[in-house]
Amino acid sequence: MQIFWITLSAALAIAIPALATAWAQSRIGPAAAASLAEKPELSTTVIVMLAIPETMSILGFVVAMFIMLRAGG
């Protein structure tokens, strides 16, 4: 039973931030496309803006890894 909760926790630790990232990027994407249509020179800023919400997923991944590693140890 314990393994179930550990696995579920690790899955939630990555899944919830991933959903949040997806939502944030879904809002940034159209705005970025609209900005690029008017000012193509903003492409670098747009790439960085799109990479910013990914921090949530990456930190979620780190937390999930820790949960799994702790359980393994």
Add this chain to the structure above:
Amino acid sequence: MIRTMRRVRVMGPRPALQSALRVLQDLGSVHLASPPRLPALNPSPATRREQRLVRQLRTLVADAETAGALLSVLPAPPIAAVPERAPWAAWARQARRLRRSAEEIRDRKHVLEEERALLARYREMLDAFSGLFEAGHIPASARAYHIILRPGQSAVVEPLRQALAEALDSAYELRTRTLSSGETALLLLVPVARTARVERLLAESGVQEVPLPAGYERATAAEVLPRMRLRLQALPALIDEVESERKARAATAAAELPPMLAAAQDTISRLEAEGLAASTRSAFVIEGWIPAPDLPPLRTALRERIGPEITVEELPSGQDLDAPVVLQNPKLFRPFQLLVEMMPLPTYGSIDPTPFVAVFFPVFFGLMLGDVGYGLVLLALGVLLHRRSRPETPLRAIAQIAVICSMFTILFGVLFGELFGDVGRHLFGLRPLVLDREEPKDIVSFLILCVGIGGVHVLLGLVLGVFNAFHGHRKQALGRGLSAVMILLIVVALLAAVRLLPHQLLTPAVIILLVAFPVLVVAEGIVAPVELLATMGNILSYARIMALGTASVMLAVVANRLAGALGSVVVGAIFALLFHLVNFALGLFSPTVHALRLHYVEFFGRFYSPGGVRYRPFTHWRTH
């Protein structure tokens, strides 16, 4: 580093203005500035004649560029000498003629190609029913309808057949054939007297007759096919003829266009430069910025080509807020200027981050991808791109960055013992020298290493921020310095708390932190604590290096396991190869974007002051 610029003022007798501008344009090193604001000096607005000339030249340039694009005339090398007095009227007529001729050739080719595509579509349909036409089965009293149904639309055939049977009994013939495109061709023959009813039925079924191409409407179906075949045979030769004509015209244009384009562009920029000069009744003044080493050659050229009446005065520094920025770095670092120039340029007098980007970017990239196999593939791609690119172009810089990043990828691949994931271990006995990114205990060490590198990177940013702010904003410099010290102290306190450093260090570190905190608030305001927390968050953000690196190696291992898991070795190998390809593509994109982000957000955010003006010297027109 940012190249040192000198503000210069060129003065001389008014009639020598044009000659002085020609010298400046030939030298191509002065970035012209706004007209100087001095008493008794008036701006030099363009005369009506000059305004008209600029308008005419712009039309000439537009005509010449359109003609060049339509005729696919390749860019020519820069023109060495531009005539003093160009035959503008004749050149304008010539450019207009070339443009019209190019448009006419384009239109003619377009019409022929469209006709070929249309006839090819018809021919396939008529070929499908050729037996019927050629055997003379179609009576003169019959009307033929040609219909093409898109793929998936063929379900309408049976209802249409039933509707026709009800309306016409058996007085119709409906044949269907499937074409190579997946479309369905229908040939419907009905008595001429019943066409009105049939057309209503067709409209109700939602299908439309494909009308015969122009010129074939009055011919019978039996006559159309041979005529179309003949025309289709003739069309390629006609298209080739038009293409030959285009090539001949392009050869002429390649000789005619560059001189007129160069002369027109140079004259436009010279007339615009005149607007940046100021003058009295008898003298002119031009101001601008020039790289320091180019100043003596400017003085010499003006004196030799015009005379001693032209003076060049170097203005005192201090008012260099609008000085243009030129980044100048050693050859090894130069490709990374591209990454810095993707952001707004740094202001003149601030720090050029290129050398730091050149050191840290490949390290971050290598840490994330870290695989000998992927590194070798990237090296091959980089070398290929290097060979196919011209010097001093963005593509060449990308190739050089790729080669440098590939070397770091190989280096970290050796340290991590990875060659296409774990293939190296199984086939060549490759062993990790530092960290095994597949081992859980080493993943934690890898995370600590990444966050540690992040700490160094962010601290370096803070130190650079102190240097940047030192000349203008002493208080801000103090705040940045204190932030750096406090971050160091927090790290020391944390390490002492977990006994990685002597435990005795904990109390002094905490006491200094408590003392430094109010000083920080006084120096940087109430937002300072928030800034400090944000800085700590920035350091933690470097955990992405570990996350992306681990994801990359896991995907590579999964790809290798696919090879043995699918039963068939061949199918498994193909799947594994595809998986590695996907992983390699991700491995190029993600580390690039995230290494850039770590620089632009975490590192530049500590010291970078954007807003520099790009250096655009007044020079001759170049084709590239």
